[in-house]
Amino acid sequence: MEEDQQQQQQQQRVSASSPTIQRISIAVDETNVLPGALQLIRKLRPQWETERVKTKLFTDGITNKLMACFTDEKMRDAVLVRVYGRKTELIVDRANELRNFQVLQDHGCAPNLYFTFENGYCYEFLQGKALGPEHVRQPQIFSFHQDLSIPSIEVLEEEICWMKEHLSQLGSPVVFCHNDLLSKNIIYNEAEGHVRFIDYEYTGYNYQAYDIGNHFNEFAGLNEVDYSLYPCREVQLQWLWHYLQAYKRLGLEDQGEGSKSRGESGAVSEGELETLYVQVNQFALASHFIWACWGLIQAQFSTIDFNFARYADIRFKQYFKAKPVVKALKMSK
Structure with a gap:
C-alpha cells in the first residue's frame, strides 16, 4: 500500500510539472511488457491491426525495460514503450526527467514524446546507430558534439567529504549535462549527418568536467x-579541443556582436585545454564513485537481470586505483 502511494505521488509530480503531455491511466508489468505495450499502442495507433503489430524488446537498458512496436519491416513507424524499473524513483527524479525530455524536444535534440502512462512513457523511435565505446574514440564522431570489496560506510563518507571539498574548487563551470552513460544514448544518423539524444533520466545541471569525465570512463566499455x-x-586533448572550440563559439554567439568589439575570439589556448584536461580527469573519479553507489542501490531493488553488485565493485576499485594518479595532476598557473 505504501509503495502504491509513493508511486502515485511521483506520478502526480510528473503530471503537474508537464501539463501539456497526455497521461494514459495504464500500468505496464515490467516483468511482462508485451500485453501492456500492446494496450498502449491501441490507444496511440488505433488504426493498426493488433495481429500485424510486431515487437522488439531491447536489452541494453539496465534501469528500465524498452520495447518497440511497429508494423513496417524496417521499423520506420516504430513507437517505443519505456517502462520504469522497480524502485528507480529512489535515484531518478521522474518529473525532472520529463521536463528535460520536453526541453530537448523543443530544441530539436530529442524524439517526439507521445504520452506518459503510470510507470513510463511512449515516444518516437529514431532511425540511426546507437554509439558504443568503439565509436566515441573516432574524431568524426566527437567533432559533433563474485568476491566483492565494497568500502565501509565510514570510508564512503570520507570520500564524499573529500570530493565535495576538492572538486568544487576546480573552477569547472556548471552546464546542462546528460549525466548518464552517454554513448549508448546518442543516435547518429550518418545519412543526414545529425546527432540526437535519448534517455533523460539523469539529465540536469552539473559541473561541465563531470559530464566529460563520465563520458571518458565509457571508453572502457559498459x-x-x-x-x-x-x-x-593525446586522445583526450583532441576531444577536448573540439569541445572547447564549440563551447566558446556558442558562448560568443550568445553574447552577440559586443564580444567582437572587446577583442574576444573563439580560439582555444593551451592553458584552457590543459585546465579542462585536469578538471575532467579529476571529475572522472566522481563518476566512478557515483555509479558505484548507483550499482549498490540497484542491486538491492532492481528486478533486471544484471549483476549490479559486481558493477559497483568494478567502479569502486577503479576509483581507488585512479585517485592517487589523478590527484597528482596540477593545473598550470
Whole structure:
C-alpha cells in the first residue's frame, strides 16, 4: 500500500510539472511488457491491426525495460514503450526527467514524446546507430558534439567529504549535462549527418568536467569493462579541443556582436585545454564513485537481470586505483 502511494505521488509530480503531455491511466508489468505495450499502442495507433503489430524488446537498458512496436519491416513507424524499473524513483527524479525530455524536444535534440502512462512513457523511435565505446574514440564522431570489496560506510563518507571539498574548487563551470552513460544514448544518423539524444533520466545541471569525465570512463566499455581503454592524454586533448572550440563559439554567439568589439575570439589556448584536461580527469573519479553507489542501490531493488553488485565493485576499485594518479595532476598557473 505504501509503495502504491509513493508511486502515485511521483506520478502526480510528473503530471503537474508537464501539463501539456497526455497521461494514459495504464500500468505496464515490467516483468511482462508485451500485453501492456500492446494496450498502449491501441490507444496511440488505433488504426493498426493488433495481429500485424510486431515487437522488439531491447536489452541494453539496465534501469528500465524498452520495447518497440511497429508494423513496417524496417521499423520506420516504430513507437517505443519505456517502462520504469522497480524502485528507480529512489535515484531518478521522474518529473525532472520529463521536463528535460520536453526541453530537448523543443530544441530539436530529442524524439517526439507521445504520452506518459503510470510507470513510463511512449515516444518516437529514431532511425540511426546507437554509439558504443568503439565509436566515441573516432574524431568524426566527437567533432559533433563474485568476491566483492565494497568500502565501509565510514570510508564512503570520507570520500564524499573529500570530493565535495576538492572538486568544487576546480573552477569547472556548471552546464546542462546528460549525466548518464552517454554513448549508448546518442543516435547518429550518418545519412543526414545529425546527432540526437535519448534517455533523460539523469539529465540536469552539473559541473561541465563531470559530464566529460563520465563520458571518458565509457571508453572502457559498459558491461565487459577494460580500463586500459580509457583515453590517453593525446586522445583526450583532441576531444577536448573540439569541445572547447564549440563551447566558446556558442558562448560568443550568445553574447552577440559586443564580444567582437572587446577583442574576444573563439580560439582555444593551451592553458584552457590543459585546465579542462585536469578538471575532467579529476571529475572522472566522481563518476566512478557515483555509479558505484548507483550499482549498490540497484542491486538491492532492481528486478533486471544484471549483476549490479559486481558493477559497483568494478567502479569502486577503479576509483581507488585512479585517485592517487589523478590527484597528482596540477593545473598550470
